[in-house]
Amino acid sequence: MSSFQEIGGVSVLVCEPEGAVIASEADALDLVGNAAWQGARWVVVPVERLGEDFFRLRTKVAGDIIQKFVNYRVGLVVLGDVSARTQDSPALADFVRECNRGTQTWFLTDLDRLRERLQG
Numbered sequence: 001m002s003s004f005q006e007i008g009g010v011s012v013l014v015c016e017p018e019g020a021v022i023a024s025e026a027d028a029l030d031l032v033g034n035a036a037w038q039g040a041r042w043v044v045v046p047v048e049r050l051g052e053d054f055f056r057l058r059t060k061v062a063g064d065i066i067q068k069f070v071n072y073r074v075g076l077v078v079l080g081d082v083s084a085r086t087q088d089s090p091a092l093a094d095f096v097r098e099c100n101r102g103t104q105t106w107f108l109t110d111l112d113r114l115r116e117r118l119q120g
Contacts, residue, residue: 004040007111008118012077013040014111015049023051028065036072043069044114047080055085057092066105076105077114 001016013035022028022045035043053059069076086093099105108114 004038007042008115008120010042010118011038011040012042012044012114012118013038014044015046017046017048019049021051022049022065023053023061025064025068028068032068032072032074036074040074042075042077042114042118044077044079044111047078047082050078055082055089055092057089057095062095070104075103078105078107079110079114081109082107 001019002013003016005012005014013031015031020027022031031043031045051061053061054065055062057063066076082092082096086096096107100107106114106117108117
């Protein structure tokens with residue numbers, strides 16, 4: 001389940017924590033295609049909805065999923081606490097830090113952080 005919201009003047013598709021796991025390019029394509037078709041500029045995906053391979057960079061799942069969002073020019077927000085995962089993986093910590101410096105993919109703890117960024 002998901003809902004459209006206006007956050008900071010931007011159309012955002014916010015996915016609920018419950019629902020199918022987004023674990024492949026095909027899953028991402030369905031989500032981003034739906035969002036783009038309905039005019040969303042960002043999609044918020046709770047960490048609970050991402051498969052564990054997303055957080056294991058060597059699997060390339062994160063890169064494949066993020067690339068689908070890039071192709072459709074829709075931003076991706078991974079919403080929730082990833083600190084336990086980044087503590088265990090310096091590579092993931094670097095990846096999260098670099099994503100958060102950019103304008104395409106952000107790892108944020110809550111919707112208030114997204115609101116701040118979009119209004120920024």
